[in-house]
Amino acid sequence: MYPAEIKEYHRPDSINQVFEIMAHHDEGESLLLAGGQSSMQAIKSRMLRPQCIIDLQNLQELKTVKVESGTLKIGAMVRYCELAKNSALDKNFTGLKDAATHVGDRQVRNRGTIGGSVCWNYAAACTPTAVLALDGRMHLVSSKGDSRVVKADDFFLGPLDTAKSESDILICVSFEQPETKAGSAYKKWGLVKDALPVVGICAFIKLDTSGLCCEARIAVTGMGLGAQRATAGEAALLSSDGDPKSIEAAIDGICATIDAPTDLSATSDYRYQLIRNLGFEVIQIAFKRASI
């Protein structure tokens, strides 16, 4: 398939230059290009018809991973392959590392970025699910000059829909280091290994000083709605030490409240079974990682 005509291609060196280029175009006419793993397909199929492509590859400030005053900040242009091996994620944010390690194939992981993934928020995407479970924050600056931080709960609005506006650039995704022990895990199952999941699930568990769960966040993907919280499952884990009965109760809560559809990839029953199996595993692993 051939894209519609693209009149301009730019590779700016600073965010100010990005905004200068954007200012020459009406809203929606220019497209920010990160790894191109979703946008190039959308351009080829003419779902997107940008007049101007602004390639973010030269923006070094979007390519760093740093910990600042207890907050992990991952630049929007950090690629999956870099996330998969970054030790800054090891202690509390292994769920994100799990997700990045199994996104697509090696080529996709070498090009695709955390920023592109959360901004695209595909119906079955892995990374937004991990960002949601880990209570990530999206740092946005707008061409109008204002900057804002949006919590994942408010950012992911539905498939291919987020709180980011056409005039926003995502600078980084941040995560607060928990003050007590915490652990997380993500697993998925797809028709093809390491491709988009039929079901993906991420759990984040925080323990109090007695080793009991004081906070749980669970998010699922693959239901056709993008990343979504499974709050009913979370409540069942509070004050537990991750015993099988509590985890079963959490899974029952997830299955009772999440709508698992039948489509060409799987039946609804099959999806519920995947939620049960994968859900049990990730919650158990998250508890184990938190206890170390």
Ligand SMILES: Cc1cc2nc3c(=O)[nH]c(=O)nc-3n(C[C@H](O)[C@H](O)[C@H](O)COP(=O)(O)OP(=O)(O)OC[C@H]3O[C@@H](n4cnc5c(N)ncnc54)[C@H](O)[C@@H]3O)c2cc1C
């Ligand atoms: C073969 C294949 C298999 C895949 N398998 C999986 C999988 O298993 N799991 C999974 O989760 N995903 C999968 N994907 C999708 C992949 O994760 C994409 O890389 C990701 O969705 C987009 O990231 P990107 O960096 O390539 O962004 P791009 O495609 O370049 O951009 C995506 C969107 O985000 C916007 N954007 C990008 N960066 C910014 C920014 N800093 N500020 C504002 N807007 C921005 C762009 O304008 C565009 O609208 C797969 C893709 C392919 C091709």
